Amino acid sequence: MNNKKHFLKLMIAVLIGAAFLFGCENTPEQINQIVQTDTLPAETGTNVELIFSDSARVKLIISAPVLERYVNDSNITEFPEGVTLKVYNKLGEIESTLNANYGRHFPDQKKLEVRDQVKVVNTEGHIMETEHLIWTEDDRMINSDEFVKINTGREIIYGEGLEAKEDFSKYRIKKIKGTITVDDNSNQESEEVQ
Secondary structure (H helix, E strand, C coil): CHHHHHHHHHHHHHHHHHHHHHHCCCCHHHHHHHCCHHHCCCEEEEEEEEEEEECCEEEEEEEEEEEEECCCCCCCEEECCCEEEEEECCCCCEEEEEEECEEEEECCCCEEEEEEEEEEEECCCCEEEEEEEEEECCCCEEEEEEEEEEECCCEEEEEEEEEEECCCCCEEEEEEEEEEEEECCCCEEEEEEC
16 A cells, blocks of 8 residues: 555656656747847946047047947937946047936947936036937937926026037027026026926
8 A cells, every 4th residue: 555655656757757858948939039139239248438539539539337228220329327428529538428327329320319407518617408319320410309497507597408529518499488597796596488
C-alpha cells in the first residue's frame, strides 16, 4: 500500500514536470512578439555632451544626464532625465541657454523638441518659460505654440506661441495675452491685460 502511494506521488511529479518542460516552448516568432527589440534603445549613455561645430568652431552643445538612442523607424535620441542646450557666438561665448526636463533630438529632421518646464535665458538676462519648444537646426530658430512667459526685467509678457532666434536675441510672441510693467522707482507693477 505504501509503495502504491509512493508510486502515485512519483507519477504526479513526473507528469507535472513534463507539463512544465513541454508547455513552456515558444517559437522565435512568439518570442519576438513578446520582446520588441525595436522599442529598446540601441545605445544608452550617461552624462553626455553632443557638440555641434562648423569649421572647428563650437556653435552649440547639448548635454544631458541620460541619453537613449533609438535606431528603428523613428531614429531619435531621447533625453528622458532632462537636457541643456548652450548656444555659442563667434567668440566662443555663451549667447543663450535652454533647459528642459525632457527632450528628443530628431537628427534626420534636424530638430530638437523639448518639454516640461522649458526655460531659455539669453545674455541680457531675458527669461522665457514654456512647456513645449522646438529648435530647428537649419534656420536656427526656436518655436512654440504653447503658453509662454517672458521676463525682460522691465516687463513680464504673457502669450501663446513664440518664434525666436536660437540665441533669444530677437523674438515674436504670436498672440499676446497680457503685459506687466515693472516700475523700478516705486517698486509697483502696472498691468495691461489684452
